[in-house]
Amino acid sequence: MGASKTEHFTERQNQIALLAKALGHPARVAIIEYLMSVNTCICTDIVNVLPLAQPTVSQHLKELKTAGLIKGSIEGNAICYCIDEKALEILQSYFAAVSYELEQKKNNCC
Numbered sequence: 001m002g003a004s005k006t007e008h009f010t011e012r013q014n015q016i017a018l019l020a021k022a023l024g025h026p027a028r029v030a031i032i033e034y035l036m037s038v039n040t041c042i043c044t045d046i047v048n049v050l051p052l053a054q055p056t057v058s059q060h061l062k063e064l065k066t067a068g069l070i071k072g073s074i075e076g077n078a079i080c081y082c083i084d085e086k087a088l089e090i091l092q093s094y095f096a097a098v099s100y101e102l103e104q105k106k107n108n109c110c
Contacts, residue, residue, distance in 0.1 A: 016094050019087055022067030027052060027060050035070060035083050042078040 047054045064070045072081045
């Protein structure tokens with residue numbers, strides 16, 4: 001696979017792409033939905049609600065955390081995860097801008 005040439009794109013474009021890529025797997029979407037349904041949770045709780053092995057869930061959590069969609073804190077022997085609201089605000093702002101632009105151009109579309 002060739003180089004992604006991310007340096008040719010704006011910081012915002014790269015950020016949106018990173019967030020979208022992190023959401024590009026149904027297990028990660030399920031994790032986000034689960035975290036939205038509770039205040040915080042322990043990693044083993046997530047393993048209990050998904051049909052995936054613990055190492056697989058851990059890898060998906062790592063991807064979500066690297067992208068900034070979730071944040072975690074260590075509490076004893078467990079890591080508690082929750083949604084990072086800043087990342088969701090970035091996505092919400094992006095899609096609101098896209099929706100606004102589409103609304104403005106809806107009569108001029110081919």
